[in-house]
Amino acid sequence: MEHYNMNLTLKVWRQQNAQVQGSFETYQVKDISSEMSFLEMFDVLNEQLIHEGKEPITFDHDCREGICGACSMHINGKAHGPWSGTTTCQLHMRAFKDGDTIVVEPWRAGAFPVIKDLMVDRTAFDRIIQAGGYISVNTGNAQDANNLPIAKDKADESFAAATCIGCGACVASCKNSSAMLFLSAKVAHLALLPQGEAERKTRVVNMVDQMDKEGFGSCTNTGACEAECPKEISIMNIRRLNSEYIKAGLSGSVAK
């Protein structure tokens, strides 16, 4: 792999807090190595700003290996940037070339208010989980794990849905700011398992109800969420969610 250095122009959203209006600021960074990650390029920029006596850019990040779901930049109009199946922290600078201009924004969604600069408040996702994204089992009274055989294909399908990292890219990339992909991944994860059976109907109804309360939009099946999901969560989960929701409704389950 050939490595190279590049100079870039960055247009970054700056906003002091949720109460004030934000705007784009333009910055130049030099000698960025193609081996750097996108966030390491931001580290360079932030060090530069600190030395100039300015405030560095605030953004969420933690594990930097694509699993915690903290990082959340909208890069050149795409959630997590140009590479498919990739979080911002795993995006590397070889995706760009010398002289490029890169536009970086926070997630844009009414249910995700900006906290500062590129950092947004995603606690709405926690509240959707609180509405029913669990199996009600207290610690300590579980049966032997192998007393509950689960067919491999079902287990695999459930796992695939459960790999959602809760980053919110689905919401950010949806023109309606819908949280259906996030929600459906959790509903599918638990509905596919026998352990999830007892609360299957109430769970889906309550979680959808909470999603609506949080102000997320409706799903119009454009598929942008699936296209930009860094974990490639399948839109088929939304199909499953809809069928779970209809079945629950037909059997008379209503939101509590």
Add this chain to the structure above:
Amino acid sequence: MLNSKIPAGELSQKWSSYKNSCKIVNPANKRSLEVIVIGTGLAGASAAASLGELGYKVKAFCFQDSPRRAHSIAAQGGINAAKNYQNDGDSVYRLFYDTIKGGDYRARESNVHRLAEVSANIIDQCVAQGVPFAREYGGMLSNRSFGGTQVQRTFYAAGQTGQQLLIGAYQALERQVALGNVTMYNRHEMLDIVMVDGKARGIIARNMITGKLERHFGHAVLLCSGGYGNVFYLSTNAMGSNVTATWKAHLKGAYFANPCYTQIHPTCIPVSGDHQSKLTLMSESLRNDGRIWVPKKQNDTRKASEIPEEERDYYLERRYPAFGNLVPRDVASRAAKERCDAGYGVGTSKQAVYLDFAAAVIRYGTIECGKVGNHNPTPEEVRTHGLAVVKEKYGNLFDMYAKITGEDPYEVPMRIYPAVHYTMGGLWVDYELMTSVPGLYCLGEANFSDHGANRLGASALMQGLADGYFVIPYTLGNYLADDIRTKAIPTDHPEFVKAEKEVADRINKLMSIKGTQSVESLHKRLGKIMWDKCGMGRTKEGLTEAIAEIQALKKEFWSDVKIPGTVEGMNTELDKANRVADFIELGELMCKDALNRAESCGGHFREESQTEDGEAKRDDENFMYVAAWQYNGDSDWILHKEDLNYEVVHPSQRSYK
């Protein structure tokens, strides 16, 4: 004097007899007892959820924007449990024994045995919560091998086991939040412990969004804040992982045990340049199928594919035929360093070795072809089928490697090198997980208790969940049963006022320095001192130098650090400065501890103490103890020793040959 409160009786009966005799708080009283939990990784989330289920009033704190993002989420390979589902001879005793031996006989027998006992319950509990572990076609749970063991006892969910376990615990936690038993404080950082009448009775936390300091009361405080690997700057830990919560507790009287025991993981993606902000682990599970090698010739510049089989040195298989590529982490890391230092390293930096899946692809491919009745397959057919199996087992890890390095690991062998990964040391705790401060507990990686001088793979997840789900619900009750008459202490109590003032003063002091060096650059320098002198190889000379260098760095930090912004509102540089200031102090203690421990054991390798063939040489006569350090003022500590008594296992020179 340290009292580890190990119950009397035969090792295998200690935990049951403890549970039968410990005090219990009745449900009505639990409702008026408040518990603070710091950190929401596997240990914290499982503890908060379980205590909430029991009826305690729990307040849980994390610095992330959601408890689901705690760094436990990044654990890849798996979780051990003595289920013996594979009928390969596993048992509670064997898991106990492997853990004690893997830890190089520097862990407490009673704690480790309890860990092995509850390991099976963890798997049951997680499955009941809906954790989608890998399964066989018959629907049963699947297992794989990890380093330092000869049985298959590791349960996994592809390369995302930590994620799935944490989401299980997180969902249990959110359920308790919904039920009103747990109040969750996201984006909050604990900055001090509040002591009232010699007991931990609360915390001072900073709301990271508003910058405001908050006072919170608790009848007890549980620290579940993870490890301190980021003292090395470059590590596989998340960027935010820090020592601050446990360090503040240390300054308030909690002893810090075995701080020098750090785990350098053998299979990480090598450093690519000065810009590097963190290192990425490639799961130990890869060593099930990957073979580690370097060229037999020094400074070989050929590509891996151009080096014929007979010119490759599979050095782990050569040196350790019984365990081969699955030797424990400390052994594998040192062996890699030895080869690279001797000039056999690969890649541009020469600080790397190969991890090669070519043999596994052929082995799996042949089996798969056989399954479909193709007993005379072409090499292409074998490769296609073999790659499919490898992709299913390790796909996400291969993808991650490709994204970071730009190389395709299905085509060329991975390049790997050791990196800081885990810290076995931590706050000293007794059998009940209580620190030397009454009412202050420490769980998971943050404590020192179960892994001795080296942790075995897939045991961190086990310990975090054991502590949170199955140990603390019992041991905390034993303490709080005597506290049922204690009313909640109002947070305008003078001790709360004093603690908050101390925190505010320190923050104001940091902000007032207005120096010239960024927090990041000072952290980087600390990391370099630690890696060079308190890393994989340690010497008396190097450690002595490191202590002086760190003391100088500390002065520089407190006179020249530059923190932009204000105290009010979100200020990530200020958050970082608070943490790095603590890392600097911890670094000094780590070096002091490493200097004091003149033997080699597990991950702690004193170059002066090695066998003829370069293995770690323990000195049981002089160092069979836990080093618990008491803070005694600036750069000053008092050493307390807890002798380790082995009643069941007989310590011997560890051999994986």
